[in-house]
Amino acid sequence: MSRGVFLCRLDELPDGQSRGFDPLGAGRDTLLVVRQGRDLHAWRDDCPHQPGTAMAWRKDAYLNRDGSRIVCHAHGARFDIATGLCTLGPCLGQALTHVPLQLDSADHVYAILEEE
Template sequence: MHPICKVNALSNGESLSFTLNDTPCFITKHNDQFFAYQNACPHLGVTMEWQPNSFLDSDKELIQCSMHGALFLIDSGECVYGPCQGKALTPIKISQQGDTVFAE
């Protein structure tokens, strides 16, 4: 298992980039739950953040790709708007042990 961050490192609406076996990924916290995905837009495969560690839209309700604005549900990774609508981000299995979030 690969430690990603401490449980209290992120507040709701915040995100964090990390790598897993050299694959760019990110984790975000929404409604006190963590969700992690590969940082690769299903449209063109590029990394998606607007700025370092910034993956959500302005309302912090959806994941947004900075390249062409595709929007994704935070809890499922499904693209609900944009050029890759109907496709989905690749989820990373995570678990929480003690005060740390791990990628499995």
């Protein structure tokens, strides 16, 4: 069973940048979204190198300098934005966990989360 949890409006996601969310009220961001135009990529904020490790070095800062990769700032792993695959660093070949998103006709962004 899954449910959609409202995250924000599309225009609240800066194009080419990342943003963290805490959709379940965990007290810290547990998923991240990267916007590339109308393409949105969402991943759990949980590094495969050391599960449970949050990846941003400050609020919403998940990308490298040129915005081409997601970075885990604990040990520098780089991840492809579209596939979540680690392309450099200690978890090479592993991947982030995908979070499905839904964009409705009013440009509201929802995360589709599995209920436990």
